[in-house]
Amino acid sequence: MTRRVHPLFxxxxxxxxxxxxxxxxxxxILNAIRxxxxxxxxxxxxxxxxxxxxxxxxxxxxxxxxxxDTETIRVRKGIFQKSERTTQRKRIxxxxxxxxxxxxxxxxxxxxxxxxxxxxxxxxxxxxxRLDFAKQLKSSIxxxxxxxxxxxxxxxxxxxxxxxxxAGALSGRVGLALVGIxxxxxxxxxxxxxxxxxxxxxxxxxxxLVLTTxxxxxxxxxxxxxxxxxxxxxxxxxxxxxxxRLLIGYGMLNRTEVAFHADKIQAxxxxxxxxxxxxxxxxxxxxIISASGEKERLLLHPFIRTNEVDAFLTTYxxxxxxxxxxxxxxxxxxxxxxRWPLLGYTLLFTALSSVVIIVLDSSWRFLILLLFLWLPVxxxxxxxxxxxxxxxxxxxxxMLRKQWVQKETVxxxxxxxxxxxxxxxxxxxxxxxxxxxxxxxxxxxFNALYFERTDIDTxxxxxxxxxxxxxxxxxxxxxxx
Amino acid sequence: MSTVQWHALPERxxxxxxxxxLPLHALIAxxxxxxxxxxxxxxxxxxxxxGVVGLLWLIYFIPRIVYIPVLRLKYMRYRIDEEFLVVRHGxxxxxxxxxxxxxVQLIDSQTGPILRRYDLITLDIRTASGFATLTRxxxxxxxxxxxxxxxxxxxxxxxxxxL
Numbered sequence: 001m002t003r004r005v006h007p008l009f010x011x012x013x014x015x016x017x018x019x020x021x022x023x024x025x026x027x028x029i030l031n032a033i034r035x036x037x038x039x040x041x042x043x044x045x046x047x048x049x050x051x052x053x054x055x056x057x058x059x060x061x062x063x064x065x066x067x068x069d070t071e072t073i074r075v076r077k078g079i080f081q082k083s084e085r086t087t088q089r090k091r092i093x094x095x096x097x098x099x100x101x102x103x104x105x106x107x108x109x110x111x112x113x114x115x116x117x118x119x120x121x122x123x124x125x126x127x128x129x130r131l132d133f134a135k136q137l138k139s140s141i142x143x144x145x146x147x148x149x150x151x152x153x154x155x156x157x158x159x160x161x162x163x164x165x166x167a168g169a170l171s172g173r174v175g176l177a178l179v180g181i182x183x184x185x186x187x188x189x190x191x192x193x194x195x196x197x198x199x200x201x202x203x204x205x206x207x208x209l210v211l212t213t214x215x216x217x218x219x220x221x222x223x224x225x226x227x228x229x230x231x232x233x234x235x236x237x238x239x240x241x242x243x244x245r246l247l248i249g250y251g252m253l254n255r256t257e258v259a260f261h262a263d264k265i266q267a268x269x270x271x272x273x274x275x276x277x278x279x280x281x282x283x284x285x286x287x288i289i290s291a292s293g294e295k296e297r298l299l300l301h302p303f304i305r306t307n308e309v310d311a312f313l314t315t316y317x318x319x320x321x322x323x324x325x326x327x328x329x330x331x332x333x334x335x336x337x338x339r340w341p342l343l344g345y346t347l348l349f350t351a352l353s354s355v356v357i358i359v360l361d362s363s364w365r366f367l368i369l370l371l372f373l374w375l376p377v378x379x380x381x382x383x384x385x386x387x388x389x390x391x392x393x394x395x396x397x398x399m400l401r402k403q404w405v406q407k408e409t410v411x412x413x414x415x416x417x418x419x420x421x422x423x424x425x426x427x428x429x430x431x432x433x434x435x436x437x438x439x440x441x442x443x444x445x446f447n448a449l450y451f452e453r454t455d456i457d458t459x460x461x462x463x464x465x466x467x468x469x470x471x472x473x474x475x476x477x478x479x480x481x
Numbered sequence: 482m483s484t485v486q487w488h489a490l491p492e493r494x495x496x497x498x499x500x501x502x503l504p505l506h507a508l509i510a511x512x513x514x515x516x517x518x519x520x521x522x523x524x525x526x527x528x529x530x531x532g533v534v535g536l537l538w539l540i541y542f543i544p545r546i547v548y549i550p551v552l553r554l555k556y557m558r559y560r561i562d563e564e565f566l567v568v569r570h571g572x573x574x575x576x577x578x579x580x581x582x583x584x585v586q587l588i589d590s591q592t593g594p595i596l597r598r599y600d601l602i603t604l605d606i607r608t609a610s611g612f613a614t615l616t617r618x619x620x621x622x623x624x625x626x627x628x629x630x631x632x633x634x635x636x637x638x639x640x641x642x643x644l
Contacts, residue, residue: 418580419584445610467583468636
C-alpha cells in the first residue's frame with residue numbers, strides 16, 4: 001500500500017517551522033513595538049511569512065509518501081530534492097514511536113525503524129501519522145509469528161512518581177538546570193535589563209542575611225526545577241513485556257516508546273552512584289542494537305531497589321541474572337596502572353607551578369603548590385577503583401565490574417560478544433598480566449585492566465565454546481544454553 | 482589448549498613491506514631536498530629548520546623501515562582454532578584477538594604490484610563490530626584461510642535474532 005501521512009502533518013510541520021523561527025521573529029516584533037514602528041506592513045509581512053510556511057507544509061505533505069509491502073518499507077519525500085529510502089523488513093532491529101508536544105496535542109506520532117547499519121539516524125522516520133495507525137503499523141511490521149502470539153500474557157511495570165522524584169533529586173542535574181537558567185537570562189537580558197537594574201538597587205538596601213536567604217531560595221527553586229524536568233522526562237514510565245518483546249515508553253511531554261525483542265539486547269548495565277549505593281538503589285540501562293544514535297543505550301529503570309533487581313530481571317530479562325564475579329585484578333598490576341598518569345600529573349604541576357612562582361610577584365603565588373594535593377587523592381581513588389575491578393563468567397553471561405565514584409556492572413551474553421581481546425604493552429609482557437576488552441555490535445566496547453594471564457586463559461576457554469546451532473562433527477559441545 | 486599450529490608471515494613479507502614504504506618516503510625525501518634547495522638558492526636563507534625536519538623524518542624512517550617489518554614478522558601469528566580465528570599482533574603492545582568465525586561478515590582480499598611480485602596477499606576480515614587485517618600473508622595460506630572462513634559463513638549461528 002502506498003499512502004500519505006495524515007493531513008494534520010501540514011499543521012505539525014508548519015508549527016515546527018514557525019516554532020524554530022519564533023525567537024528571531026519575537027525579537028524583531030518586540031523591538032518594533034518598543035520603538036513604536038509597528039504598522040500595516042509589519043502585519044502583511046508576518047501574514048505572507050505564515051502563508052509561505054503553510055504552502056511549504058502542504059507541498060511537503062503531498063510529496064511525503066510511504067509504501068509497506070511484504071519485504072520492504074519505502075519512504076519518499078522532498079519537494080525539490082527528492083529522496084527515496086528503502087529498508088528490508090528482515091533487517092529491522094527496532095521500531096519506536098515518539099511523540100513530541102505538538103504531536104501529542106494533535107494525537108499524531110513519529111514511527112522510527114532502525115536497522116544495524118552504521119548511519120547515525122534511524123533508517124526510516126515516518127512523521128505525522130495517527131498514533132493508533134502508528135501502533136497498528138508497528139504490529140504489522142512485526143513478523144507473522146509474533147502477531148499470532150499477540151494474545152499471550154502481558155506483564156507491565158510502572159515507576160511511582162515518588163521514586164522518580166527521588167531519582168531526580170539525587171541525579172545531580174542541578175548544574176544543567178543552572179546552565180539553562182543562565183542561558184535563558186542571557187537571552188532575555190536586553191529586554192528586562194532596566195528591571196533587573198532596579199531590582200539590584202532595591203536589593204542593595206537589604207541586609208546580608210536577607211540576601212543569603214534569597215540566594216538560597218533561588219537555588220532551591222532551581223533544584224526543584226531540575227526534579228520537575230527529570231519527572232517530565234521519565235514520567236509515565238511503562239515497560240511492557242509481551243512474549244519476549246519489550247516495549248519501553250517514557251516522557252510526559254515528549255514521549256519516547258521503543259519496542260524490541262529481548263534477543264536484541266547486547267548488554268545490561270547496572271549503575272550505582274555513591275549516593276544511590278548509600279540508599280540501596282541502582283539504575284538499569286540496556287545496550288540494544290540500533291544505529292549509533294542515542295537509542296543505543298536505553299534506560300530500563302532509573303531507580304530500582306538493589307534487592308529488587310533479581311526479581312525484576314527474572315520477569316523482564318530472564319536471560320540476565322546477577323552473580324558474583326570470580327576473578328579479581330592482579331594486585332601487582334596497580335603500579336603499572338597508576339605510574340604514567342602520576343608521572344604526567346607531577347610533570348604538569350611542576351611546570352605549571354614553576355611558571356606561576358617565577359612570573360607572579362604576589363606572596364599568594366605559592367598557593368599553586370596546593371595542586372600537588374591532587375596526587376595523593378588521585379593515587380588513593382585509582383587504587384580503590386582498581387582493587388574493585390572484577391570479571392566473572394556464568395551461565396553464558398560475562399560480567400565486568402568497575403568502580404570509581406560510580407559502580408558500573410556490565411552483563412553481556414557470550415553469544416553477543418563479537419571479539420574478545422587481551423593486550424599488554426611489550427614492557428609488561430613478562431609480568432603475566434593483561435588488559436581485557438570485549439567488542440559488541442555497534443562499536444560498543446568494554447574493557448578492564450589488569451588481570452592475571454591465567455584468569456584470562458580461563459576467560460578465553462569460556463568464550464571459545466561453540467557459537468554454532470549445530471556443532472561441528474567430532475567436537476565437544478559443552479555449552480549450556 | 483588447542484594443538485592447532487600458529488601460522489606466521491613468510492620471511493619475504495619483510496622485503497615486501499620495505500619496498501611498499503619506499504615510494505612514499507622517496508617522495509618525502511624529494512620534497513625535503515627540493516624545499517631546502519629552494520630556500521638556499523632563491524630565498525637566500527640558511528634553513529637550519531629543514532635540518533630539524535630532516536632529522537625528525539630520519540628518526541621515524543629508519544626504525545620504520547629497518548626494525549618494524551622484522552618485529553612484525555616476529556610477533557604476528559594467527560590460527561584457526563576450531564571455530565575461532567585467533568590473531569596475535571602488535572609491535573609495542575601485544576594483542577591477542579579471538580573472533581568467532583560465524584560472526585565474520587565479509588572478507589576482502591587485496592594484492593598490489595609489490596604483493597603480487599612476492600606472492601603475498603592482504604586479508605581484511607570484518608565482523609559487525611570491527612575487523613582484523615592480516616597483512617602480507619603467503620598467498621596460498623591466505624586463500625586457505627579464506628576458504629576456511631567462508632565455510633563458516635554457510636553455517637547457522639546459534640544466536641538467531643528475531644524482531
